[in-house]
Amino acid sequence: MKQLSSAQIRQMFLDFFKSKGHMVEPSASLVPVNDPSLLWINSGVATMKKYFDGSVVPENPRIANAQKSIRTNDIENVGKTARHHTMFEMLGNFSIGDYFKTEAIHWAWEFLTSPEWIDFDPEKLYVTVYPEDAEAKRIWLEEVGLPKGHVVEVADNFWDLGVGPSGPDSEIFYDRGESFNDLAEDDPENYPGGENERYLEIWNLVFSEFNHKPDNTYEPLPHQNIDTGMGLERMVSIIQDAPTNFETDLFLPIIEKTEQLSGKKYGSDKTLDISFKVIADHIRSLAFAIGDGALPSNEGRGYVLRRLLRRAVMHGKKLGINEAFLYQLVPIVGKIMVSFYPEVQQQSEFIQKVVRTEEERFHETINEGLTMLNDVLAELKADNKSTLDGKVIFKLYDTFGFPVELTEEVAEDEGLKVDHEGFEVEMQAQKERARAARTTETSMGVQTALLGEIKVKSEFVGYDQLEVESKLSIIIQNDAVIEQTSPGTAQLIFAKTPFYAEMGGQVADHGVITDTSGEIVATVIDVQKAPNGQPLHKVEVAKPLTTGENYFLQVDAARRNKILKNHTATHLLHKALKEVLGDHANQAGSLVAPKHLRFDFTHFGQVTPDELKNMEKIVNQRIWEAIPVVTIETDIDTAKNMGAMALFGEKYGHDVRVVNIGDWSIELCGGTHVINTEDIGLFKIVSESGIGAGVRRIEALTGQEAYEAFRQEEERLLEIAQIVKSPQIKEVVSKTEQLQQQLRELQKENDQLATKLANQQAGDIFKDIKEINGTTIITAQVTVKDMNQLRQIADQWKQKAASDVLVLGTAQGEKVNLLAAMSPAALDKGLKAGDLIKAIAPKVGGGGGGRPDMAQAGGKNPAGLNDALSEALNWLS
Incomplete structure (x- = not known):
């Protein structure tokens, strides 16, 4: 067996399938994009759902990937077993309606046993098959040439999510040898596929060929698919001859650093090893x-x-x-x-x-x-x-x-x-x-053949044209391709179109379709990308349209113009964010609409008013500098070398579009933009807020909408000027400060009067002392404004040592406040203010608590205040 590092094994897998004509997809973010059914990306196939359900047709039906994944359903087992992890890597090869069982099985065997690749000893490998999958069993036995004893039928070998694509699978096991036997020879689990340490599952080949229907019946899928998963950590543990996954180069450097930090030695104590x-x-x-x-x-x-x-x-x-x-x-x-x-x-x-x-x-x-x-x-x-x-x-x-x-x-x-x-x-x-x-959606939908089968070409020409004449290629109504529209809504595909399909946060264009005489035959209300990438126009039909006929497609120019301003402003804001907050502030979603823009970004902490002001200033400075906005089409590698930023959640092919604003903001983007930043006119941030853990949102306006927002602010200032009797807006601040100073002085005077009144009341109530079982108590309803003034009276009571126990209450409207206090002598008798307040607070419809020497409560039943004070006497007696 070859001695390989984890990095070599991963790359070897991808290189092998690349040699078999597979497109290698990069590992997707652990945070799912546009998939509310998943908390995390939890497998290699999770990122392939759009291909398997037919919503997107891949450039190449053969795909391979190494996908980082997180699963936390059995977190308690991590560290206690040899192979449980929260984050792991799944290596996979996938066929979307291309090759099937024969190729999948032969290639798996070639990769594992060929001297050019992993070079496992064939004698060490075992496979399991679904008992009813005669074809897979035949391929393993007759074509690959495995001995009968190395092919095991297992009833559980059927991959099924309940509803959607399903099918039999074939698992490949590596025999680690007798030294790994953890079961008796005659134990029913001591076989490939059983729960044991000797036979280690390394690869699962899923043959997705059925649609599991809601009525619990199965029908053949339109296309048979292959979905495989190989755990990198397991493969590395075998190749590096590690007892568990943790003794491999994927984990040992972390463990060694932890040894340095702790002073403890890994391998010396099984309990500490878990940690x-x-x-x-x-x-x-x-x-x-x-x-x-x-x-x-x-x-x-x-x-x-x-x-x-x-x-x-x-x-x-x-x-x-x-x-x-x-x-x-x-x-x-x-x-x-x-x-x-x-x-x-x-x-x-x-x-x-x-x-x-x-x-x-x-x-x-x-x-x-x-x-x-x-x-x-x-x-x-x-x-x-x-x-x-x-x-x-x-x-x-x-x-x-x-x-x-x-x-x-x-x-x-x-x-x-x-x-x-x-x-x-x-x-x-x-x-x-x-x-x-979480949204309860099925984990994998079934293929929809209609749109996926439409392969006609459709060219988007809307970067520099808002009106074109074009042939109508496809009409879809009532889930069927037809020759002529009937009244209602329809979906249309044209040979070319100026209408932008919603993508990358930019909303779709609206507009009209006219016939050669200039009469409107349909209104475009939405445009989305079809599975094969064509712009799919959703229209309200005014007059019949016929395939093969030419029509004039006209984008709503005023609406598009507003979208352009907001999209380019989004790029400027993205760059300004990074300059002000740091490079960690990455886009986490956006909306580019006619009337506003919305930009979500990752940031750990609050965004200060000064930071927002700075961002807004930077964007406006770039607008006023009148910078040309240059868009070029190039290959992905050249774009990356230019320093182009990729947008959140977007997948990019070999050829990409780069939007360059003065070499300051450079992003990969397929959207539409202004020709020069000065076309935006004006930029204004209207709100900033947190929308989730570490994700914040800025909403902003441009052009006319930004101007209108400033006008509204000015009108509000004029109203305030009238209220504070300021002749001019510029004097509003000084006038407001004067009024605030007057208010503070009046408040101070009011507080002094209230304190004086409280002191007068205190002098009266301290004379009314009752004695119960040798303990003196004062209870009183007083006229004060809040709990703070009750505490002031309690402070006087404490200084005067007026009694052993004090209970005060006050009512303001529908609100009641209660306070109880104990002297040192009362505390020595075991009396606690917290116990007393809990006993009387229910009388005013409230509750409370506090320290043994002082406690307080609030309530909403002023009518019960006298009962609460009486209850204090009962409690003491």
Whole structure:
């Protein structure tokens, strides 16, 4: 067997399938684009859904990729088993209606056994097949030449998501030898395909040939597809002869750095080894996910990252690391993966900043969690209880990030049991909430043959033409291709069109279609890309249109002109963002519409008013400089060498369009733009907000809309000038400052009067003292404005030592405030203000709490205030 690094194995796989005519797709972002059914990209095939369901026809039906993926459904097993990971790499080759079982099986065998490639010993390889898949079994036995004993029928070998594409699969196993036997010879799981350590699954070949229908029947797919998945980590562990995936070059450098930071040695203690593995696994997921735009938070993807980070920190504590350390592992991850995933190394500084900030916050939280746990345990022991409730375990896990095993250890050290069942109930409820928060869509749709089969050419000429004469090639109505339209909506494809199809955040053009006499026959209300890339016009039919006839296509020029301004302004804003906030501020979505633009971007933290002002100023300066906007068509490599930025979520082919604004902003973009920045006229940011974990949104206006926004602001200022009686707008600020000063002086005077009134009341109420069981108490309803003034009276009571117990209440409208206080003598008797306030607050429809010496409450039932004061006397008696 060859000795290969993980980088060599990955590249060898891609090179092999490239030699078989496959197009190699780059690894997609871990954050899914336009797929609400997935929290993360969780497999190599997840990025191929658009090809398998027919919504996009690939340039090449043969595709290969190495795809980073995240799965966290069995996170608790990470570190405890040999091969569980949260982030892993899936190597795959795919056929979209091209080759099928014969090629897939033969190529898999060639790659694994050929001396030119992996060079496995054929005697070490076993395969499983679906019992009813006679064809796959025949290919393995008769064509490949595997001995019968190396082909095993397994009933589970059928890939099925419930509804959609499905089919039998064939798994390939590597026999690691008798030294890896973890089962008895006669154990029913001791075979290729069973749950054992000896026979390691390395590759799954899925033969997708059926459509699983909602009525639970199966029908043949229009096209048979191939979808395979090979786990890189498993392959590397075999080739590098590692006992588990963690002893490979993908993880060992991280473990070695952790050894340096902790002073502990990997391999010396099985319990500590789990912590080393968890840390190495989790920092990979964190580094890649943050690099792809996800950030820690309390929901969705951010919740997953926060949980991973906190688990890793807690395992760091088990290794004796009691300060932020994970961020120091980020450069190690970047160095390991740089040959195929340069993004972690490129964004290392930003990723480290995010991880370190989150670590330091969590270290503050850990102490709160431990305090809470110790308090709960103390209460349990005081009440002679022996079991820690599952709800408490879940709260520690969910709020403070405490791993369940850590809570168990602390509880067991105190001689207590833990309520596992109650914890699982809470955990399941959390999973249900998370599942409900995501859009429930099928993971893979079935192919739609109609649009996918339409191969006619259609040229977009709308970069420099807004009106053209063109032949109508295709009419679709009621899911059928027809020769002539009937009333209603229809979908049309023309030989050429000036109408822009919605793409890259830019909305579609609108306009009209006229016949040769100039009469309007249809109104274009939307344009989308068909699976084979043609602009597909959705129209409202006014008069019949016929295929083969020529029509005039006219784009709404005024609407397009506004879209141009907003699109070019988006490019200027993107560059300004990076200059002001830093290179980590990447586009995370956009909308370019006629009346406004919207720009979403990744940023860790708030955007200040000064930063927004600076961005707006930079964009307007570029507009006023009247910079030519130059668009060129070139190949992708040349574009990258020019420094062109790629937009979020976009896939680019070999030939691309580059929009260059004075060599300052250079982006890959297929959209439409102004000829010169001065055409934009004016740019105004109208709002900035957070829309998710680490994602913020700017909304802005250009041209006429920006002017109208300034006019509205001016009108509002004029109204304010009239209100504050300022003759001119420029004097509004000084006039408002004068009014504010007057208000402050009046407020101060009012507070002095209120304090004087409170003092007068205090003098009266301190005389009305009652004694109950040897304890003196003052209760009174007073006329003050808020809780602050109640506390002032309580301070006077404390200075005068007027009684042992004080209870005050005040009502303002529908709002009630209560205050209870205890003297040192009352505290010595075991009386607590918090207990007293909890007893009387229900009378005013409220609740509260506080310290033993002082507590307060609020309520919404003023009518119950006298009852609350009376209840204080009852409580004391």
